[in-house]
Amino acid sequence: MQTGRHHLPDKSIIQDVSHKLARSGLSTTCQISVLCQHGAVTLSGTVQFDHQRRTALAAARSASGVRSVSDNMRLLPSVKDRFPVKRQAGSL
Numbered sequence: 699m700q701t702g703r704h705h706l707p708d709k710s711i712i713q714d715v716s717h718k719l720a721r722s723g724l725s726t727t728c729q730i731s732v733l734c735q736h737g738a739v740t741l742s743g744t745v746q747f748d749h750q751r752r753t754a755l756a757a758a759r760s761a762s763g764v765r766s767v768s769d770n771m772r773l774l775p776s777v778k779d780r781f782p783v784k785r786q787a788g789s790l
Contacts, residue, residue, distance in 0.1 A: 706763030708734040715739055715764065718757040724750055730771065732758070737765035744772050 711734045719730060728750050730743040739758050745751045751771055758767045 705737060708736065711737060711739065711761060711763040714761040715758045718761050719754060722753050722757040724753060727774075728754070730754055734764075737763055738768065739764050739766065740768040740770055742770035744774050746774050748773060 712732050715732045715734070719732070724730070725746070727746045728744065730741055730745070733740045733742070739761070741754055741758055745754065751769065751773065754771065755767055755769060758764060
């Protein structure tokens, strides 16, 4: 993240963050939106795994002009939590 006085337009920062997210190897199951106001970036949306959240945050922090990054991403429940296996009567 930059700490100097050099300020890039928010639109340029959003483009750079979006580019870095696309190149970071996050799967298509991630739905991440990027907002920026005066260099303060907010990531929102959903990720499937915590490592994807960390990757997205690192990618955003590495973009030019970023002063801070806020994490508003939600972690999706695991597949087993979303689709629990129904047990048949008499089975353990």
